Amino acid sequence: MACLQNWDGKRLKNGYAFYKTKYFMKTIDTTDTQGLIVRGYKELKAAYFMLLHITDKKEVKSYLNSLLDKNEITPGNRQQINQSQKEGGEIRHAIQIAFTSKGFKVLGLADNILSTFSREFIEGMDETFRSQILGDLGNSGPENWQWGGCNTDDVHLMMLLYAKTPSLLADLVIKHKNEFHGVKIIKELDTFDTPESKEHFGFHDGISQPPMGGLPVSSSVSKKYDIKDPIKPGEFVLGYLNEYNQYCKSPHVNSTDDADNLLPVSPENNHFKDLGKNGTYLIYRQIKQDVFNFWKYLKENSKEPVKEDFKKPQIEAAIRLGAKMVGRWPAGATLVKYPEYKDRDKKADIMIEYSKDRLGEKCPFGAHIRRANPRDQLFSGRGGDDSKQMIRKHQLLRRGRVFGKPLVASMHPEDILLVKEDDGVERGLHFICLSADISRQFEFVQNVWINNPVFGDLYNEVDPVIGTRLNSENSYNNDLTCPANPTQRKYKNIPQFTQVLGGSYFFLPGIKALKFIVNFGH
Amino acid sequence: MHTVHSGFSVVAPLKTCKDEKIVKEILTGLNNDPGNNFLPFSKSPSTLSASGIVIPVQPYGEENLPATLLLFTSYCGSFQNHLDELIKIGAPGLRQLFQYCIDFPPDALTCDQTLKKYLISHRSPDTYYSGIQHISSTDIKREEELRKEISEFLCQNQQNGINNKHGEIRKQIQKHIIEKKDEFLWAQEQVKITFMDYWVLFGPAILYSFLLLILLSGLLISIKTNKGIFLYLRFIGIILLALIAFFAIKFRLNELDKNQKIADQPNYDRLRTLAASQNHLVINEMTAAGPLKKGWIRRALLRSVLKIVSLVTGLVNITTVVSARWLSIDRGKRLVFISNYANMSESYVRDFIDRRSSQKMINLLFGHCEGYPPTKWLLGEGAINNLQGFMNVVQTDQHVAQLWYCTYNHLSADNIKNNRKIRNGLFAKLGRKEIEKWLRLL
Numbered sequence: 020m021a022c023l024q025n026w027d028g029k030r031l032k033n034g035y036a037f038y039k040t041k042y043f044m045k046t047i048d049t050t051d052t053q054g055l056i057v058r059g060y061k062e063l064k065a066a067y068f069m070l071l072h073i074t075d076k077k078e079v080k081s082y083l084n085s086l087l088d089k090n091e092i093t094p095g096n097r098q099q100i101n102q103s104q105k106e107g108g109e110i111r112h113a114i115q116i117a118f119t120s121k122g123f124k125v126l127g128l129a130d131n132i133l134s135t136f137s138r139e140f141i142e143g144m145d146e147t148f149r150s151q152i153l154g155d156l157g158n159s160g161p162e163n164w165q166w167g168g169c170n171t172d173d174v175h176l177m178m179l180l181y182a183k184t185p186s187l188l189a190d191l192v193i194k195h196k197n198e199f200h201g202v203k204i205i206k207e208l209d210t211f212d213t214p215e216s217k218e219h220f221g222f223h224d225g226i227s228q229p230p231m232g233g234l235p236v237s238s239s240v241s242k243k244y245d246i247k248d249p250i251k252p253g254e255f256v257l258g259y260l261n262e263y264n265q266y267c268k269s270p271h272v273n274s275t276d277d278a279d280n281l282l283p284v285s286p287e288n289n290h291f292k293d294l295g296k297n298g299t300y301l302i303y304r305q306i307k308q309d310v311f312n313f314w315k316y317l318k319e320n321s322k323e324p325v326k327e328d329f330k331k332p333q334i335e336a337a338i339r340l341g342a343k344m345v346g347r348w349p350a351g352a353t354l355v356k357y358p359e360y361k362d363r364d365k366k367a368d369i370m371i372e373y374s375k376d377r378l379g380e381k382c383p384f385g386a387h388i389r390r391a392n393p394r395d396q397l398f399s400g401r402g403g404d405d406s407k408q409m410i411r412k413h414q415l416l417r418r419g420r421v422f423g424k425p426l427v428a429s430m431h432p433e434d435i436l437l438v439k440e441d442d443g444v445e446r447g448l449h450f451i452c453l454s455a456d457i458s459r460q461f462e463f464v465q466n467v468w469i470n471n472p473v474f475g476d477l478y479n480e481v482d483p484v485i486g487t488r489l490n491s492e493n494s495y496n497n498d499l500t501c502p503a504n505p506t507q508r509k510y511k512n513i514p515q516f517t518q519v520l521g522g523s524y525f526f527l528p529g530i531k532a533l534k535f536i537v538n539f540g541h
Numbered sequence: 542m543h544t545v546h547s548g549f550s551v552v553a554p555l556k557t558c559k560d561e562k563i564v565k566e567i568l569t570g571l572n573n574d575p576g577n578n579f580l581p582f583s584k585s586p587s588t589l590s591a592s593g594i595v596i597p598v599q600p601y602g603e604e605n606l607p608a609t610l611l612l613f614t615s616y617c618g619s620f621q622n623h624l625d626e627l628i629k630i631g632a633p634g635l636r637q638l639f640q641y642c643i644d645f646p647p648d649a650l651t652c653d654q655t656l657k658k659y660l661i662s663h664r665s666p667d668t669y670y671s672g673i674q675h676i677s678s679t680d681i682k683r684e685e686e687l688r689k690e691i692s693e694f695l696c697q698n699q700q701n702g703i704n705n706k707h708g709e710i711r712k713q714i715q716k717h718i719i720e721k722k723d724e725f726l727w728a729q730e731q732v733k734i735t736f737m738d739y740w741v742l743f744g745p746a747i748l749y750s751f752l753l754l755i756l757l758s759g760l761l762i763s764i765k766t767n768k769g770i771f772l773y774l775r776f777i778g779i780i781l782l783a784l785i786a787f788f789a790i791k792f793r794l795n796e797l798d799k800n801q802k803i804a805d806q807p808n809y810d811r812l813r814t815l816a817a818s819q820n821h822l823v824i825n826e827m828t829a830a831g832p833l834k835k836g837w838i839r840r841a842l843l844r845s846v847l848k849i850v851s852l853v854t855g856l857v858n859i860t861t862v863v864s865a866r867w868l869s870i871d872r873g874k875r876l877v878f879i880s881n882y883a884n885m886s887e888s889y890v891r892d893f894i895d896r897r898s899s900q901k902m903i904n905l906l907f908g909h910c911e912g913y914p915p916t917k918w919l920l921g922e923g924a925i926n927n928l929q930g931f932m933n934v935v936q937t938d939q940h941v942a943q944l945w946y947c948t949y950n951h952l953s954a955d956n957i958k959n960n961r962k963i964r965n966g967l968f969a970k971l972g973r974k975e976i977e978k979w980l981r982l983l
Binding site for chain 2: 132141151218378408412458472476491492502506509
């Protein structure tokens with residue numbers, strides 16, 4: 020740990036020194052980042068994720084080297100994308116590679132380098148204490164996972180394949196399966212392109228992404244959100260300043276280890292090379308959604324006490340309650356802005372101010388979106404500034420995809436509610452997000468907001484949609500409080516609608532770092 | 542009689558290092574069996590929470606600060622009453638623990654009065670913060686029961702369609718609680734905060750402020766007046782200014798000392814152990830104890846800061862913290878911090894540093910600890926510029942308490958306050974708007 024002493028000791032001083040040098044770049048070097056950092060490949064409707072176990076590291080290194088040589092790991096910069104991955108100037112398909120810590124070890128990365136990655140990454144998502152933090156208990160416990168858990172083969176690396184059409188994707192999958200030797204496939208995870216960007220419960224998903232700074236102004240992300248004060252890139256990509264004006268802990272190697280001079284000098288200690296630069300941590304959880312029982316619960320428990328509400332159709336009441344749980348109407352409009360049922364088809368809105376709903380009568384305090392991103396509502400009574408400052412330090416870039424055939428093709432709640440019996444099909448969400456600090460960002464959100472029973476001064480509640488009802492003390496937090504006039508409406512014994520099927524922490528390296536890793540020890 | 546919360550902190554160095562293991566085992570034994578007959582805190586109504594921990598030998602320059610037993614309680618009301626209760630319910634446990642400490646008189650093994658004197662003599666002054674003033678452990682528990690009862694009542698009635706007039710709903714709730722008189726007779730009585738409560742909490746701050754005001758006024762007047770006492774005051778003022786300037790320069794030079802290194806990150810095994818100890822669902826406990834940076838100015842300044850902060854803690858509200866205390870022990874060479882807070886420790890620590898408004902307070906209180914990133918004029922830089930360095934110090938100095946007892950481990954400070962409002966509003970005379978507001982608490 021002697022090296023870390025210098026690392027931290029010279030943090031700021033060197034940081035400022037580098038600020039004045041060419042090293043410091045306000046703009047992310049997208050030629051070196053994998054494309055997933057910059058975009059979610061929404062235009063590539065088909066996606067396929069392969070979880071692989073390395074059986075022969077030489078073969079793996081050789082194959083990865085061939086991909087690198089042919090420039091087939093899709094970079095963030097559109098101009099740099101291989102012509103074979105483009106069609107008429109647009110991306111046709113993309114390939115991304117991410118590794119687990121066990122994968123790095125099997126590939127031969129030295130222990131002294133591996134130990135510079137974050138503790139969460141090294142220990143893995145299935146570590147016992149981590150399960151408590153994340154709420155991976157009961158059916159969602161790592162002992163029951165289909166992959167990534169304690170009773171399954173180790174996942175070493177993940178290949179993420181994206182393509183414009185399913186047939187193109189199928190060709191791509193076959194090609195890589197045939198050519199990629201030295202690996203055993205642990206799990207192949209298909210995706211489903213749902214209508215109107217809906218997740219299986221029938222709600223418009225992926226609406227609100229944190230606006231990441233450091234990208235060219237012309238980038239679609241910056242344009243879409245029209246944000247004057249974007250989140251600093253160091254929150255999502257290693258090697259850049261974060262919201263604390265510091266660098267997140269980034270894996271590094273001794274300068275002498277980088278004989279080919281592939282890596283940049285560490286911004287905090289010029290004796291080290293920054294292995295993390297332009298890379299990030301990728302958090303992946305396969306979450307099963309029990310769509311039939313979700314809407315069944317809503318249908319059976321959504322009768323309102325006020326007499327006139329009894330006249331309202333049951334479907335409307337169920338959708339209202341579903342919207343209360345999510346915080347948005349199925350089409351995406353927020354309850355804070357559009358609390359009335361008649362406005363349910365309004366367009367998805369992004370700028371939510373919870374200060375306009377201080378009593379939670381429009382959007383309950385425990386609603387999914389209010390927990391996942393509390394925006395200006397924390398530290399009530401002190402204005403929203405403290406809250407906004409804090410929120411900026413706990414953001415995630417979400418890159419998820421849906422899997423499994425929908426219960427109803429239209430995915431409209433009105434149609435789902437008409438279904439009489441569950442079809443037994445496994446469906447859900449590949450929850451994928453990127454963050455530079457797993458503990459501060461992903462685990463914090465999961466522990467302090469999503470699964471916290473006293474979040475927002477509530478009692479005995481967790482996120483009604485994705486929260487884990489079973490807690491570490493073997494009791495259940497399964498209420499939902501909907502503030503209302505004259506009295507709140509309390510929903511009790513809400514069942515678990517989601518289950519974690521598998522998960523792992525990956526590292527999505529920069530392209531130069533990937534070259535270094537693949538050739539390390541040669 | 543008042544209902545102000547305070548901290549009782551007993552600090553007792555162990556006789557020998559060998560005793561460290563034995564005392565830790567005793568504490569762990571007591572922790573694992575809360576219904577024990579030796580020190581059952583649950584039988585002490587005045588006790589809100591308690592912790593017991595042995596902190597190891599820690600170096601301070603050339604000196605080794607001794608392994609020390611720390612026993613902390615948070616209590617409601619008078620100290621005398623709390624101490625009597627502790628002796629009554631837990632004398633055997635207290636003897637079992639403190640017999641391994643320096644200065645423990647043999648008589649205290651049999652005599653309660655001697656034991657009491659021993660505990661008083663080893664009481665360390667602390668800077669104590671409570672996020673839930675004026676409430677006893679009994680009230681915390683029963684007010685939560687009251688809330689649950691009302692919530693259940695509303696839940697059952699909402700299925701049948703409850704009357705939608707605010708006043709009527711409240712009357713129905715009142716009727717329901719009155720019908721359950723055996724369980725909730727106490728709830729018909731409101732809790733009032735007396736003058737004594739306010740005085741105990743704010744009196745010292747008011748007195749000190751008043752004295753300070755007089756002194757400052759005198760100093761200001763002395764600038765223009767050359768007569769009598771004002772002449773002396775002017776002289777005192779000049780000396781004070783010179784002293785402040787001297788201390789400030791001395792402190793700044795200490796801050797600039799290049800030999801003070803920043804703490805390394807503890808190894809991952811240690812971090813894992815610390816993290817695994819924060820496994821309680823709502824409220825967790827954190828104890829940190831570590832030596833200060835070298836220099837008498839650090840010790841003097843920290844003591845002054847703790848004294849000043851202790852006067853204003855009654856005015857502060859930190860939603861995630863139920864109780865916290867700071868102690869300067871070993872003649873000011875070691876700082877101890879202990880807190881009961883909502884969530885896990887890493888999130889808890891970040892909660893403060895993530896907000897600009899509390900960053901300077903962190904520097905003020907923890908900036909003197911060895912390994913803390915250098916501050917600038919006490920409040921600047923430090924953790925603000927080096928978050929990881931700050932986290933490293935906290936994690937280096939953090940210790941897992943062997944004994945922890947808490948009466949409110951499933952309730953946040955805001956939950957407890959909300960429950961009190963429900964109780965006080967249930968049978969109070971309220972106007973229409975107030976009833977509306979009260980119903981929102983449920």
